[in-house]
Amino acid sequence: MTELGVGLTVLCLIFLFLGSGVWVFIGLILVSFTTQFFILDFPISRIGSIASKIMLRSASSWELAAIPMFIWMGDIIFRTDISQRLFKGLAPLVARVPGRLLHVNIVGCTLFAAVSGSSTATTATVGKISLEELSKRQYDPLLSVGSLAGAGSLGLLIPPSIVMIVYGILAEVSIVSLFAAGVFPGLMVAALYSLYIALRAELDPKIKTTLAVEDKQPIGLKDFFNLLPIFILIFVVLGSIYSGLATPSEAAAIGVVTAILIVTFTGQLSFALIADSLINSVKMSAMVVSLVIAAALLSTTMGYLHLPQSIANMIGGLDLSPYGLILMLALFYIMLGLFLEGISITVMSLPITLPLIVQAGFDPMWFGIFLILMVELATITPPVGFNLFVLQGLTNMPISRVARASAPFFLLLCLGVVILTIFPQIALWLPTFLKGAG
Template sequence: MTDIGAALIVLLLIFLFLGSGIWVFIGLILVSVTVQFFLLDFSLARIGSIATKIMMRSASSWELAAIPMFIWMGDIIFRTDISQRLFNGLAPLVARIPGRLLHVNIVGCTLFAAVSGSSTATTATVGRISLDELTKRQYDPLLAVGSLAGAGSLGLLIPPSIVMIVYGILAEVSIVSLFAAGVLPGLMVAALYSTYIACRASLDPVISAQLAAQEKLPVRLGDFLNLVPIVLLIVIVLGAIYSGLATPSEAAAIGVLAALLIAVFTGQLTFAVIGESLINAVKMSAMVISLVIAAALLSTTMGYLHLPQSVASLIAGLELSPYALVAILALFYVLLGLFLEGISITVMSLPITLPLIVQAGFDPLWFGVFLILMVELATITPPVGFNLFVLQGLTNMPISRVARASLPFFLLLCLGVILLTAFPNIALWLPSALKGGA
C-alpha cells in the first residue's frame, strides 16, 4: 500500500471512530490498534506489548505531575471569592479608560489565566461575576459576552497552561521555556482586545456610557488589597519557576499549598471545598493524561507507518515557502477547531505537523505558541467551542448569538497569529533573555 493510501485510511479511521461519539482517547487507541493489526500485520501479543510500553513511558513522565496540581490549584481558587475580589479591585482602575468596566473582562481573565491553566475555568470564573455587574450597568451585552469569550481563551496561553504542558511533553520542548514564550503573546492578544474595546467605545460612547457616574470612584488602598491574593499566587508560582528554584511540577505543588493558605486566611477553606476541588482535579487530570497516552500510542503507530516522514517529504516536494506552509497549517487547525477541543487537536495533529514545521526551519518553541493560538481559536468557534457553551450557560443567549458576539475577537486572535508569524521574536525573545540571564 502506498503512503498516501495509508494516510487516507488513518484519517478515515479517525473520523469514523471520533464521529461515532465515543471518548476521544478511546477513539485514538482504536485507530492505533486497528492500523497495527490490519495495515502493519502485527500480532495481538505485539500490539499489547507496544501499548504497555507506551502507556508506562507516557504515564510515568515527571512533567505530567504538574497537570493535576495546576488543575487543583485553579479549582480551589474557583470555589472561593477571589473572582469577586478581582472584579472589585480592577473596577476602579479601569473605570476611566474608554470602555470602562468592559476592560475588567480582559484584565481579569489575563490575571486569572495565570493561576488557572484552563480557558473554560477562566471564562466561567470571571464571567459569573463580571457579566452580572455589566448587565446591571446596562453595557452592550454582545460586547460584554464577546470580550469574555475572547479573553477567556487566554487561559490556554498565559502560563501556567495545561495545553502547554501537554505540548512540551509530546514535542520534547522545555516547559519552562514554553511558559516564558507564552507571556508576551498573551499580553499582546490582551492588548489587542482592550484596544478594540477602547476604539469601539470612543466611536460609540453609548456602549459604556450608562451609569458611568457610578463608576467614577476614587482609587483606594482597599482596591489594591483585593488584588493581593491572586497577584501573590501568580508571583509565588511563576517566580518559583523562572527563578530556577522549582520545576513546573514542583511549582504547581507550591501553588496548591499557596491556594489552600489563601483560602484559610480568607475564611473559605472547608471540607466541601477540598473534596469538590479534589474530585474535579482527578476527573480532569485523568482525561488529559489519558489523551496524552493515546496520542503517544498513535504517534508510535504513525512512526511504524513512516507517515510523518512521508507527509513531510510530500509537502517538501511541493516546494512551498515557509509562510505558505504556516498558512496551510493555520487553515488545517481552524477546520479541526470546528469539531475538536484543544488538547485533542494538539495530541492528534502533532505527530504530523511538528516534523513539517521543523523541516521548514521553524523553532518548535515558536510553533508551540502558534499551535496554542490556533487552539484558542477553537474555543470560540462553533459548533464545539467550549467558551461559547460556557457563556451560553451563563447568559441563556442562543449559541448563534454568542458566536456572533465572539466574531470580532476571533478576528483579533487571527491578527495575533499573523503578528506572531511575522515577528516570531514576540514568542522567542523572553525565553532567550531568561536563558541569557541564567
C-alpha cells in the same frame, strides 16, 4: 498500499471512530490498534507489548505531575470569592478608560489565566461576576459576551497552561521555556482586545460606557487588597519557576499550598471545598493524561508507518514557502477547531505537523505558541467551542448569538497569529533572555 493510501486510510479511521461518539482517547487507541493489526500486520502479542510500554512510559512522565496540581489550584480559586475581589479591585483601575468596565473582562481573564491554566475555568470564573455587573450597568451585551469569550481563551496561553505542558511533553520542549514564550504573546492578544474595545467605545455612541456611582470612587488601598490574592499566587508560582527554585511540577504543588493558605486566611476553607475541588481535579487530570497516553500510542503507530515523514516529503514537494506552510497549517487547525477541543487537537495533530515545522526551519518553541493560538481559536469557534457553551450557560443567549458576539475577537486572534508569525521574537525573546540570564 501506497503512502497516500495509508494516510487516507488512517485519516478515515480517525473520523470513523471519533464520529461514532466514543471518547477521544478511546478513539485514538482504537485507531492505533486497528492500524497496527490490519495495515502493519502486527500480531496481537506485539500490539499489546507496544501499547503497554508506550502507556507506561507516557503516564510516568514527571512533567505530567504539574497538570493535576495546576488544575487543583485553579479549582480552589474558582470555588471562592477571589474572583469577586478581582472584579472589585480592577473596576476603579479601568473605569476611566474608553470602554470602561468592559476592560475588566480582558484584564481579569489575563490575571486569572495566570493561576488557572484552563480556558473554560477562566471564562466561567470571570464571567460569573463580570457579566452580571456589566448587565446591571447596561453595557452592550454582545460586546460584554464577546470580550469575555475572547479573553477567556487566554487561559491556554498565559502561563501556567495545561495545553503548554501537554505540548512540551509531546514535542520534548522545555516547559519552563514554553511558559516564558507565552507571556508576551498573551499580553499582545490582551492588548489587541482592549484596543478594540476602546476604539469601539470611542467610535460607536450606542455602546453604554457611562460610569456607575461606585465606579467613580478614587483608587484606594482596599482595591489593592482585593487584587492581592491573585498577585500572590502569580508571584509564587511563576516566580518560583523563572527564578529556577522549582520545576513546573514543584511550582504547581507550591501553588496549591499557597491557594489553600489564602483561602484559609480569607475564612473560606472547608472540607467540602477541598473535597469538591480535589474530585474535579482528579477527573480533569485523568482526561488529560488519557489523551496524552493515547496520543503517544498514535504517534508511535504513525512512526511505524513512516507517515509523518511521507507527509512531510509530500508537502515539501509542493515547494511551499515557510509562510505558505504556516498558512496551510493555520487553515488545517481552524478546520480541526470546528470539531475538536484544544488538547485533542494538539495530541492528534502533533505527530504530523511538528516534523513539517522542524523541516521548514521553524523553532519548535515558537510553533508551540502558534499552535496554542490556533487552539484558542477553537474555543470560540462553533459548533463545539467550549467558551461559547460556557457563556451560553451564563447568559441563556442562543449559541448563534454568542458566536456572533465572539466573531470580532476571533478575527483579532487571527491578527495576533499573523503578528506572531511575522515577528517570532515576540515569543522567543523572553525564553532566550532568561536562559542567558541563568
